[in-house]
Amino acid sequence: MTSRALLASFAFVAATGSALAADPIRIGVPVGLSGANSVVAPSVVQSAELAVEEINAKGGILGRPLALDVADDGSGAAGAQKAFDALIFQKKVNVLISMETSAARNAGLPIVARGKTPYIYTSFYEGKSCSPYLYVNAWVPEQQVPPIVDYFNKEKKAKQYFLIGSDYAFGRGMLSFTKAYIEKTGGKVVGEEYLPMDGSDWTSIISKLKASGADAIVTSTAGGAPNVTLTKQLRAAGVSLPYGNLAVDEGTAKSMGADAADIYISASYVTGIDSAANKKFLAAMGKKFGADLKTPNDLSVPEYEGVYAYKAAVEKAGGTDPQKVLAALSEVSVDGPRGTIKMDKQRHAPLTMYLGQVQADGGVKVIQSFPNVDPGAQCPPKS
């Protein structure tokens, strides 16, 4: 190393050192490191870590570095109360940005209101959660279901649908929206069946499906085991109807192997998005985490963009004052792996949705994209 280069690197260290010496802006990430979300949570944390590292490398926000506080919410209400309490009142975080279960989110919201802390929720969910402190940059049923049903109606000439789900809020909520949408678009629902969340024996539902004369299936099970058992048993029973799955992600589809082939999924993020921003993001993730990388997905990428949305909002507001940041969050937009996203529709965001088909090798091929699908009236102002 030449002395000039040495000097330059000292200057660099001094410059970043001084930026990092400022009081950090703290980002709280309550996430399900244990429990139902534990499979996906590590990828969410990795996304947040990359965003924070990138922003700090460029001097932080308004000269202040970012610091992450990750807390385990146990994927449920009881754990979320502790996690939110600790983050807001002990760690005194400036903002919460996280992907969580609906139960954890609902348990955390009263604490968020008490602490008057902005909260960017980055998980897709059943919709209509309306707290003045809550912003959502992921999809709701109004955005996810239409691509699949429209495609089946048009390309597969589907008229009779059979719906299968797990018996819980997300499963029933998604399918009741799906049913209404199918009926609105001229189709008919010939069967709607549920198993308890831990149920694994779909035998009689599959026999009913085969007897129903349905020409398309839409499923919304709990993630993990129920999704896998249903798909395996459908395939074992020789069912090859067009199959839309509202609950499978790219990673699970990949590990299911041949059984997942031909499943249709609808998501706001798939790794195959052909854009410079996405390629740059994937390369940066690969470089930072190497062999430990958890495949980025529809639940982890919004976390990355959420951190950038907060950065933009703080810069627009000129500081971390919660009320000013909350006002700014609906006005700023983020150019991320999923495209340009602005949470300006009643604290929800129009999103580009991708209809994908799982291939025999487990990869997801994008069949069609639906730009800027509106989230609909999630939180209409009270009149």
Place this chain on the structure above:
Amino acid sequence: MLIVALDAVTTAALLLIISSGLLIVFGVMKIINFAHAAFITVGAYAALVGARLGLPWVLLVPVAFAAGAACGALAEVTIVRRLYQRPLDAILATWGLGIVIGQIVTLIFGREVQFVQAPITGTIELLGVDYSAYRIAMIGAALVVALVFSALLNGTRLGLSTRAVIMNEMLAQGLGVDSARVRLVTFAIGSGLAALSGALITPLSSVDPNMGVPWLISAFMLVMVSGGSLLTLAVSSLVLGGLQVIVSTFVNPILGGLTIAICAAVVLRVRPEGFARA
């Protein structure tokens, strides 16, 4: 109608395979092995490891049996052996043992769902309907398990000692039967059968650390109703499994999932000896 009948018979076959290990332990030791679910899981993961090592499918099943039997023998020597005089404590201890095994599996393999490739895929045509080939194969597997099980019990020296211990342990001991060894071997075989059933259900089930638990209650209820013999276990699997399919098909699958437990409770209330000849 034929489909419902096939659903009923294949469900009964699966139930019989899964509960036979629990039955042999209950029959000999008069304790309920609540770690049964964990041994099912062990078998499925043994099949997973075997498949990753490139073993052919026919070898995965004995590998699973061996893994389950080894875990079972270890559990018998360290824990279960001390609890034969305290059947209620044994339920608690085996339940706890199941949790420990589940956590160990989680530590080694992680929480996520794993996949084992199925040996038979697709459907075959049977009497004019297409039906899952693997489920049909399970009927054969259940028959094999039942035949081997009864041959073991009725045709070998070990079976003779086992039956002697079941009938009258004191007398058997007096005649020189090493009842501690009989119990050890029986518990190992029961655990091995649980693991074998775990390997056999992998093509229809997910492989995750809690995969055995949904099967445990049904297996427990069937063993209680059967009263301890393999023949009555087959009968109760057929009757209650069939009822489960009928309720799921014609009423609602959520109630279908409760059918076995509720019917078993009713049967035991009306006829405490269950399906066994009194």
